[in-house]
Amino acid sequence: xxxxxxxxxxxxxxxxxxxxxxxxxxxxxxxxxxxxxxxxxxxxxxxxxxxxxxxxxxxxxxxxxxxxxxxxxxxxxxxxxxxxxxxxxxxxxxxxxxxxxxxxxxxxxxxxxxxxxxxxxxxxxxxxxxxxxxxxxxxxxxxxxxxxxxxxxxxxxxxxxxxxxxxxxxxxxxxxxxxxxxxxxxxxxxxxxxxxxxxxxxxxxxxxxxxxxxxxxxxxxxxxxxxxxxxxxxxxxxxxxxxxxxxxxxxxxxxxxxxxxxxxxxxxxxxxxxxxxxxxxxxxxxxxxxxxxxxxxxxxxxxxxxxxxxxxxxxxxxxxxxxxxxxxxxxxxxxxxxxxxxxxxxxxxxxxxxxxxxxxxxxxxxxxxxxxxxxxxxxxxxxxxxxxxxxxxxxxxxxxxxxxxxxxxxxxxxxxxxxxxxxxxxxxxxxxxxxxxxxxxxxxxxxxxxxxxxxxxxxxxxxxxxxxxxxx
Amino acid sequence: xxxxxxxxxxxxxxxxxxxxxxxxxxxxxxxxxxxxxxxxxxxxxxxxxxxxxxxxxxxxxxxxxxxxxxxxxxxxxxxxxxxxxxxxxxxxxxxxx
Numbered sequence: 001x002x003x004x005x006x007x008x009x010x011x012x013x014x015x016x017x018x019x020x021x022x023x024x025x026x027x028x029x030x031x032x033x034x035x036x037x038x039x040x041x042x043x044x045x046x047x048x049x050x051x052x053x054x055x056x057x058x059x060x061x062x063x064x065x066x067x068x069x070x071x072x073x074x075x076x077x078x079x080x081x082x083x084x085x086x087x088x089x090x091x092x093x094x095x096x097x098x099x100x101x102x103x104x105x106x107x108x109x110x111x112x113x114x115x116x117x118x119x120x121x122x123x124x125x126x127x128x129x130x131x132x133x134x135x136x137x138x139x140x141x142x143x144x145x146x147x148x149x150x151x152x153x154x155x156x157x158x159x160x161x162x163x164x165x166x167x168x169x170x171x172x173x174x175x176x177x178x179x180x181x182x183x184x185x186x187x188x189x190x191x192x193x194x195x196x197x198x199x200x201x202x203x204x205x206x207x208x209x210x211x212x213x214x215x216x217x218x219x220x221x222x223x224x225x226x227x228x229x230x231x232x233x234x235x236x237x238x239x240x241x242x243x244x245x246x247x248x249x250x251x252x253x254x255x256x257x258x259x260x261x262x263x264x265x266x267x268x269x270x271x272x273x274x275x276x277x278x279x280x281x282x283x284x285x286x287x288x289x290x291x292x293x294x295x296x297x298x299x300x301x302x303x304x305x306x307x308x309x310x311x312x313x314x315x316x317x318x319x320x321x322x323x324x325x326x327x328x329x330x331x332x333x334x335x336x337x338x339x340x341x342x343x344x345x346x347x348x349x350x351x352x353x354x355x356x357x358x359x360x361x362x363x364x365x366x367x368x369x370x371x372x373x374x375x376x377x378x379x380x381x382x383x384x385x386x387x388x389x390x391x392x393x394x395x396x397x398x399x400x401x402x403x404x405x406x407x408x409x410x411x412x413x414x415x416x417x418x419x420x421x422x423x424x425x426x427x428x429x430x431x432x433x434x435x436x437x438x439x440x441x442x443x444x445x446x447x448x449x450x451x452x453x454x455x456x457x458x459x460x461x462x463x464x465x466x467x468x469x470x471x472x
Numbered sequence: 473x474x475x476x477x478x479x480x481x482x483x484x485x486x487x488x489x490x491x492x493x494x495x496x497x498x499x500x501x502x503x504x505x506x507x508x509x510x511x512x513x514x515x516x517x518x519x520x521x522x523x524x525x526x527x528x529x530x531x532x533x534x535x536x537x538x539x540x541x542x543x544x545x546x547x548x549x550x551x552x553x554x555x556x557x558x559x560x561x562x563x564x565x566x567x568x569x
Contacts, residue, residue: 097547190527204526233532302510313487320488322560327553335488337563343490351489355480356503358487360510368514374523376513381524414506430527454527 003160006217009069019050019057019068019112026070026114029161035137035146037155039075040083041115046070049112065220067110072156072165075116076123077208078197079103082113086199087121087131087149090319090326090345100197101232102166102208102225109224114162117152121347122316123170123201125149126416127409128177130349135406138180140444144403147180149173150211154181157211164221165211169433170201171304172398172423174209175449178435179398182445184464185211186218189454190430191236193222194229202311203234205304205427215436215464219243222457238455246458251466252286254459257391261297262422268401270441278438278448279395281470282463292387292394296379297425303376304424305417306360306369313357316350352413381429384453393459394451397422398435402444426451434460436467473508475500 009022023046030038053068073079076086078096085091099107107113118131128136128151136151138144139158146155150167154177157165167174169187178185186209193208200206210221226240256279263272283289321327321341328344331337343351360369387394399422409416426433431454435447448467452459477496480503484491491499545558554561 094551097543097550230535234526237531237533299513299516302513305506306510306513317488321553322562323552325551325553331563334563334565336490338488339484339490342488346489351487352502352506354487354489355483355499356506358483359479359503359507362483362486369510371523372513372516372518374525375518375521376516378521378524379518381527413502414509417506417509428524 004163005213006066006069006163006220009163013068018054020047020054022068023047023050023070023112023114026161029159030115030156033159033161035139035142035155035159036134037117037136037152037159037161038072038115039085039087039118039131039133039152042082042113045082046112046114053110053112064108064110065224066106069111070114070162071106071111072115072117072153072162073103073113074150074153074165074167075119076168076199077103077166078199079113079116082116084116084199085133086123087119087133088346088350089132090342091324092132093325096197098197100208101194101229103197105225106166106221117150117156117165119152120149121350122312123149123168123173124312124349124353126172126176126420127404127406128152129406129410130347132347137406138403140182141403143405144444145180145406147177147403151177153211154178154183154185157183157213163213164217166208167211168198168206168208169427170205171308171427172420174211175398175423175433175435175447178211179447179449180403180445182437182440182447183211183213184215184218184437185209185435185447186222186457186460187426187433188222188226188457189236189432191234192226192432192455192457194232194235196229196231200315202308203315204311205308215461215468216244216247218434219247219461236455241458243458243461246462247465249462250286251282251463254287254393254463255290255391256282256287256463257290257292257387257394259292259294259297259387259394259396261294262396266400267397271397271401271446274439274441274446275397275448278467281467282395285466285470287463290391292390294380294383294387294425296376296383297421299376300380300425300428301418301421303373303380304420304428306373307377307428309353309357310361310370311357313354313361316354319346349413377428380425384429384431388453392452393463396449396451398447398449402441402446422449430454432457432460434464436464438467438471473504473511475504475507
């Protein structure tokens with residue numbers, strides 16, 4: 001389904017198509033789509049920028065690697081002067097005074113930002129249905145969810161509107177929509193990409209990463225956005241390799257761990273068969289399969305939600321009706337203004353997570369819930385480390401099924417939380433994960449998730465490319 | 473897991489959220505349903521495992537303490553629902569009922 005790649009866009013530019021035409025076609029495609037990928041389009045500025053780059057190209061100026069190529073950015077990543085809502089009414093009309101580091105880095109490479117993509121409110125959801133500005137639909141079947149929370153970014157790439165888009169992943173929010181929409185999604189190691197300008201949901205779990213229609217494009221974008229940033233003290237002070245150099249290294253002798261806990265109960269048999277076929281492509285290319293075990297996986301959902309909700313309850317306290325756009329009309333006092341603003345303008349799921357986060361941090365419950373969750377987190381990290389003594393990467397499902405019907409998970413929040421079982425442990429341990437499409441099931445995309453030790457994204461790219469190549 | 477309406481009222485106050493009295497039973501039920509699942513870990517004995525606060529990515533250097541231009545005041549106020557003479561404006565506090 002994806003129809004636009006970085007390579008394809010560059011070819012069109014080198015054959016004489018203007019960037020203005022490329023951007024204008026992307027804007028038209030976004031406007032005519034009925035799948036709701038965008039919350040905001042930046043028409044006049046993106047076209048102005050395209051014309052500037054066309055002129056620079058004509059004048060023979062040296063241009064960046066993404067010069068004149070349209071991209072999309074998730075609506076929780078700040079873009080100076082361009083409406084950034086986090087999919088929430090509380091930030092409707094918010095125009096950030098600065099851009100995120102990842103955005104600045106893509107723009108300085110010449111990329112043209114055409115708009116902000118729809119998402120579950122503040123990243124809190126797995127279906128993109130809680131976006132306050134409209135439901136997002138799966139291009140493979142519009143009665144189904146594209147996955148969440150970065151659903152709009154996944155759809156913008158799946159529909160070929162843009163070749164690449166940025167999303168963010170706190171518990172699977174890049175990987176799940178990549179799997180459901182049939183595109184490549186890369187969640188980098190925690191610290192690999194600066195979070196400066198990413199509106200925080202859960203600061204110890206959040207990470208920005210790319211969606212693309214192939215592994216090569218994802219690798220190229222990661223190389224551009226990764227690296228230390230003085231404005232994010234949790235960004236890793238490590239050299240950034242050129243991740244594209246790993247693309248054609250092949251997988252001969254690479255040990256692929258199969259964690260038993262991810263492949264057992266609850267996994268749809270047809271999805272399992274498609275994923276096993278993906279693993280077979282890797283072994284056919286020379287990789288070796290190694291069985292491994294991650295026994296604490298069964299506690300990951302509880303630990304993840306306790307930690308994420310606790311951090312969210314703190315991070316979202318800044319939305320109080322004082323500094324950021326939304327404020328209730330009729331408040332009797334300051335306290336009343338805070339509470340009514342937040343209850344009127346936050347959606348149900350956000351309020352539920354704030355209440356639960358407040359509960360697990362409150363005196364009398366802190367030790368039983370929050371402190372316990374942090375110890376589970378350590379156990380999970382150790383088990384990954386142990387597994388990586390026996391293998392170079394892990395292969396696992398991204399979700400136990402293909403995309404759900406819209407509305408299916410909305411009635412029961414717990415059912416939605418439990419569906420995140422395959423993606424959340426990676427965030428708890430801070431590891432990188434890459435999702436690559438395998439054979440669809442019943443016309444719906446399925447993605448295999450590859451997981452590597454911290455800062456070993458090159459291994460993921462190497463294996464992901466081999467998987468993709470075998471499927472061509 | 474039982475959550476009393478009183479507990480939900482207290483959580484709402486701490487969270488600065490407004491929950492209608494008539495809605496307390498429904499909210500209490502929803503929160504309890506989620507917490508019931510999470511109780512599975514509250515019973516585990518993990519006293520020998522240290523808590524992990526954060527995925528550690530190594531050194532945390534401090535920047536040099538050199539004055540530099542920060543956000544302009546007017547820009548900082550530009551998203552405020554209400555501002556007054558260079559300040560964020562809030563409902564009256566002193567002398568309020």
